[in-house]
Amino acid sequence: MTDRIAVIPGDGIGGEVVPVAVRVLDAVGDFAFEYAEAGDGALAETGSALPDGTRELAANADATLFGAAGETAADVILPLREAVGSFANVRPARAYPGVDAFHPEIDLVFVRENTEGVYAGIESEITEGVRTLTRVTTEAASRRIAAFGFDYAAEHGYDVTVAHKANVMRRTDGLFLDGVAAVADERGVDYEPHLMDALAMHLVMDPTEYGVVICPNLAGDVLSDLAAGLVGGLGLLPSANVGPDRALFEPVHGSAPDIAGEGIANPVATVLSAAMLCEFLGHDAAAERVREAVLETLADGPRTPDLGGDATTDGAGRALLDRLD
Ligand code: ATP
Secondary structure (H helix, E strand, C coil): CCEEEEEEEECCCHHHHHHHHHHHHHHHCCEEEEECCCCHHHHHHHCCCCCHHHHHHHHHCCEEEEEECCCCHHHHHHHHHHHCCCCEEEEEEECCCCCCCCCCCCEEEEEEECCCEEEEEEEEEEECCEEEEEEECCHHHHHHHHHHHHHHHHHHCCCEEEEECCCCCCCHHHHHHHHHHHHHHHHCCCCEEEEHHHHHHHHHHCHHHCCEEEECHHHHHHHHHHHHHHHCCHHHCEEEEECCCCEEEEECCCCCCCCCCCCCCCCHHHHHHHHHHHHHCCCHHHHHHHHHHHHHHHHHCCCCHHHCCCCCHHHHHHHHHHHHC
């Protein structure tokens, strides 16, 4: 059966890298693509950064491929993640032959809770010059992300580390850790709890010691960007926002206004996001073909300037497609 894919390129380089990923998907599977607008461009055109039709499309498609949103990112990606019922943000960061990395064997997967924490959006101004932010942690969401992370680790053969700061945020991260411990107990699995600040240092010093890292929302955002730096930059990191029935796939990077329009954005992060989309829909062989093509293209070139090469987005995309023929 043909899978319905909502395609939302968005702003900046989103509009440059998403078409490459769509061509790649077209080469490996049978997908029906439906396009929609979101982001700064949509706001200027329609008065809404996330038009109702876009949200509907994502909520009903089998999967969504999203590029990036600029200034309006928070008004777009948070409701879009909600529209697909996503609670887990999966961000793999691995080293590739041909790309400078801190260590050639880095293979990390951040499993980030993405419905609450400090990104719950509860901020207020108490009085002029004093603002507060409310952090939300629930037992249910903590258990849910732990269960997802442990399952992912078991399925893909990784050890589990859990990032937290329960020595300072005693009640909220305390509850998060309790949720993780309860799920680990039920499953009879091991994991290493790790203070998130110390973990940042250890990820740089001994990155190969870690596999799946289960994180609260903000920690997952920051640590996965750190990991992007370890493996060669944001141009390489894909992500999946997974819910019980649907999911949205997007590169970890944003709209990169500094290089937008130059045609030099690295399409790999979005193409690898497309590979995750294939896997989510049960097309494992297609996902593997895409990953192989990425591996070969990174190893032999051509590579885009962020990786030290001189290829354009289209050139790198064509090289990928040639390897899929
Ligand atoms: P936004 O406001 O949309 O988050 P940003 O510039 O703050 O944009 P990113 O878009 O994530 O954040 O970009 C951070 C840096 O990484 C920029 O210098 C950008 O050029 C670079 N970068 C991000 N993605 C890519 C890519 N696909 N190819 C090449 N460079 C990239």
